[in-house]
Amino acid sequence: MKIAVIGKGGREHALVETLANSPCKPEIYSFPGSDAILRIAQPIDAHDLESLISWMKGNSIDLCVAGEESYLVTGEGLANLCSEAGIPCWGPVKESAQLEASKEFSKEFLIRHGIPTAKAQIASDYDEAKAKIGGTYPTVLKFDGLAAGKGVAVCPDETSADEFLKEIFIDKRFGPGRLLIEECLVGPEISIFGAIVDDRYMILCPARDYKRLGDGDIGPNTGGMGAVASRQLADPALLETIERTIVAPTVAGLRKDGLPYRGFLYFGLMLTQDGPKIIEYNCRFGDPECEAVMPLLRGDLASFCLAGAKGEFKPELISFDEGWSVCCILASKGYPATSHSGDLISGLSDVTEARIYHCGTKLDADGNYLTNGGRVLAIVAQGATLDEARKRAHTETSKITFDGAQRRTDIAYRCFE
Known part of the structure; x- marks a missing residue:
């Protein structure tokens, strides 16, 4: 079996490793992949969706696995193009992927089918959003389109809401789009x-x-x-x-x-x-x-x-497995407002009781890993109990260092203590 995994982050690294360890022993390929992923998977020679589909057809790929959401809604949509090419795709067609790509589409779907969710209003510009918030705080503001997990703000007061509205409608941080104003659950x-x-x-x-x-x-x-x-x-x-x-x-x-x-x-x-x-x-x-x-x-x-x-x-x-798994993220200097690349990562070989998934790294000419993005590494440990898993995860995470590294020390503690 030949499998193409589409994406380049920590999620795709975890998927590639798990798929590769399947008993059926598949051959794994990746686009665009990363230096860490390509130690497990073979590279795909493509530069866009069209060339990706052509490559998969020419190389008799049996299955395409969609990792990153953007490929599902870019252009004609990854799954749609796979269907036209006769390639089975584990990932929804573009029309269905609107559940994620558009918060407005998703909210209408939820209401139409009577699925419990927060009440919401739609705003098209700054003034309309201010009027619909109406001084009611806390409020939740959601950019309508894809925003890599950063398009939602829980605003406790007018100042924080104004800052986010400026990002959406004036700075257009995520591009053009409307805004959902939701009650705060x-x-x-x-x-x-x-x-x-x-x-x-x-x-x-x-x-x-x-x-x-x-x-x-x-x-x-x-x-x-x-x-x-x-x-x-x-x-x-x-x-x-x-x-x-x-x-x-x-x-x-x-x-x-x-x-x-x-x-x-x-x-x-x-x-x-x-x-x-x-x-x-x-x-x-x-x-x-x-x-x-x-x-x-x-x-x-x-x-x-x-x-x-x-x-x-x-x-x-x-x-x-019935046990517990805890993941700690190491992020680069400046994240999430910015990200930093090129910082030498030390201590990877010292991690012996956890898995390391690479979210944003690259290799230098000497074979050393450097930071290459906002979230850099995911360190993941398991245990029969929560306490065992979280202690192991935090201990192993503390072995890795790079300039400006950011992490939380309360992962798997907060909400459980």
Whole structure:
């Protein structure tokens, strides 16, 4: 089996490693990949979607796995082009990927199908947004399009809201787009992942991520500074409620709306006093949750994804360890406002009891890894208990250093103590 994994970050590194370790022993290829990924996978000679599809056809690729969300909605859409070329793709077509690409589309879908979510209004410019906020704080502001996990702001007051509105409508940080103004839901968050094949699905291992830059959930939102994953994160009664009120209605809604779906679907949830409510969908695995979940996966992920991409639902091919997994992110100097590249990373070889997934690194001429992006590394450790996993993860993370490194020391502690 030949598999092409599309993406270049820590999530894709985790997927590539897990797919490569499948019992069916597939050949793994990657585009655009990274220096770390290409130590496991073979490079794909392509520069855009068109040349990527041509390369996959010419090299008899059996399965395309979509990692990064942008490829699903760029141009005609990765899965759409794969379908035209006769290449099975584990990832939804562009029309269905609008669940992530457009917050407005997603909110309308949720309301139309009666799925619990926050109330929201739409604004097209700065003045309209100010008027619709109407002095009600805290409020949640969401840029309508893709923003690499940085297009959402929880604003406790007028000052913070004004700063974000300026980024959206005046500085146009994420390009043109409208804004959702949502009520602020309160409660612990949980990430639920589904593997969907048309009208069938299975719920994978739950996770919880930490979006704020600093300890105690302070500082700006990021793409994620760490995550904890375990089947024990949600008790059976909670999972049954989530499946009945959110997951099953979502799958039914996709079918009713004529939106084909084969791939991972992320449900970002808030556990409110009124029950679970959905904050957002992601039409791929979460990052850094993927890095935390993949080490717990058992079975044959490659065969599972290939079968699913062909419309065959085979949940018996994969399962999850009952223990805990903790992921700590090391970010570069200036992140998330900016990122820094070229800083020498030390201590990688000292990590002996955790996996290292490369989010943003590159090799220099001497074979040393340097920083090359905002989030640099994900250090992931497992344990039979939460305490064992988190102590191991933080101990191993502390062995790695580079100039300006940023990390949180409360990953898997906050929300559990």
